[in-house]
Amino acid sequence: MTAADSFDSIAPFYDAVHQQQADIEFYRDLALECDGPVLEVGCGTGRIYLELRRAGVDVTGIDISADSLDALRDKATQDDLAVDVRQADMRTFDPEPGREYALVIVPFRTFLYLQTVDDRLAALESFHSALGPDGRLALNAFVPDPEIVAEHYGEWRARKLEIDGERYTHRTRSTVVDAVEQRVRVQTEVLDADESLVVDSSHELSLVSKAEFELLFRLSPFTSWNVFGGFELESLETATQEMVWFAE
Structure with a gap:
């Protein structure tokens, strides 16, 4: 079963399981603070994406699951929200011609679905290519414990x-x-x-450790990066904290 097949099958139940998460406000605030359009990688059924649209954010979304995107569009129609989403692989997607993003977000540990170093570096290359000057990447992942x-x-x-x-x-x-x-x-x-x-x-x-993330960023086109512990951006000190990474 491919990743797309897996998420297609659970799409009808996804919102009920994952709606109450601490990351929604965090990514919404980041999007509102940035000066330019936003790209959400792994937008799924719209748990975060639709909150950004409700807040007036100019946001594009990509996801590998067609069924999840259909669920997102259905919810957007019910709320009379215009959306810009498409099916794409985070390793190989092409940014829209002439469109540069001020912020790329990869919420809810989506980066961990990449299985090899080559896949992870390809995704970082794609994220970097999508960003405009002074743009930045934000993603989160759990600490392997x-x-x-x-x-x-x-x-x-x-x-x-x-x-x-x-x-x-x-x-x-x-x-x-x-x-x-x-x-x-x-x-x-x-x-x-x-x-x-x-x-x-x-x-x-x-399972990608803090040290492995640092090595990936060193090999990527990004020139600076930093990690925090949790969505309050505290110092990362324990395995109970979520890794929150920024790269520019």
Whole structure:
């Protein structure tokens, strides 16, 4: 199953699972502060993208999942919002001719779906090419924590959902599939009220450390970068904090 197939299958349930996240206000404020258009990489069903549009931000969105983009467009129509989104791969997308972005954002750990060093460098090259002079990149990723891998990987984590009056159980399980390459498979299942399987999908992501991010930026076209701990931009000191990276 490709990454696009995986996200297509869970698109109907994505908003109910992920809507309440601390990153929405953070990326909205960044977008409002910048002087120029914004590009969101991995805009999905519009969890962040539509909030930027509601705030009046000139934002383009790309995503690999056609079904997720269809869900975004449906929600935009209901809210009478004009959107500019298209299906594209973050490693190879071409910026619109004549359009330079003041800010490229890659929220919700989307960068970790890149499996190889070449893929990550290709994506950084694409992000850099999309930026105008003095533009900057912002992305977030979790800190790989061996204690969490040892204690919790392999276990199902479940939550109850209610969508359009129907009840579901959404559960995920992470397992290490390649310890050498530090790749993790995340399996997602959705069961209906009768415990019948509605969705069974999986995707892989990579565990990328702070040091690896620094090496990637050194090899990329970016000339400066910095990392913070969490969306309050504190010092990164523990594995419980989210890595928030900026590059220019």
